[in-house]
Amino acid sequence: MAYHATHVKIKIMDNHEQSTSQDFSTNPSYQRHRKQRVWQVLLPVFAGILVMLVIGWLVIRTASGTEAGGPVSQWADLSLIWLVIPVMIFAFAFTIFLVGMIYLLARLLKVLPGFTSQIQFYASVMAVQTSRWMNKLTSPIIAVDSAKAGAKRMFYGIFGRRR
Numbered sequence: 001m002a003y004h005a006t007h008v009k010i011k012i013m014d015n016h017e018q019s020t021s022q023d024f025s026t027n028p029s030y031q032r033h034r035k036q037r038v039w040q041v042l043l044p045v046f047a048g049i050l051v052m053l054v055i056g057w058l059v060i061r062t063a064s065g066t067e068a069g070g071p072v073s074q075w076a077d078l079s080l081i082w083l084v085i086p087v088m089i090f091a092f093a094f095t096i097f098l099v100g101m102i103y104l105l106a107r108l109l110k111v112l113p114g115f116t117s118q119i120q121f122y123a124s125v126m127a128v129q130t131s132r133w134m135n136k137l138t139s140p141i142i143a144v145d146s147a148k149a150g151a152k153r154m155f156y157g158i159f160g161r162r163r
Contacts, residue, residue, distance in 0.1 A: 059075060 062075070
């Protein structure tokens with residue numbers, strides 16, 4: 001087997017550092033990007049944070065400004081409803097899934113016994129055929145190994161144990 005050497009030439013590239021910082025800030029697409037970043041990213045995020053803070057402040061003000069916690073109970077009930085609704089939706093979807101699986105399995109169990117007997121018959125035929133072919137394939141190897149073992153035992157009986 002002959003090996004061939006491969007030679008590769010690598011050209012050294014001159015890296016010219018370009019001053020892009022001046023060109024970058026005056027580029028119109030960069031200016032558009034800066035405006036879009038403010039209006040499409042930062043403003044919605046800060047508005048959302050501000051809305052959440054105002055809602056939190058209103059909840060605290062309402063709960064702390066009443067006697068015996070009347071509205072506090074209403075807020076707790078409302079919070080519990082918002083926690084239970086997603087669980088109920090998931091449980092309903094899971095129940096629908098289980099009912100569908102039970103229905104499909106019931107229909108499958110009506111059809112399955114006929115097919116399983118056929119599958120069992122063909123599996124037993126395959127097992128018998130596999131066993132027969134494996135016996136045919138391994139019988140020469142077993143016969144040779146048996147002859148070797150018999151010859152070894154015969155020589156052991158004639159000559160005795162060797163050290």
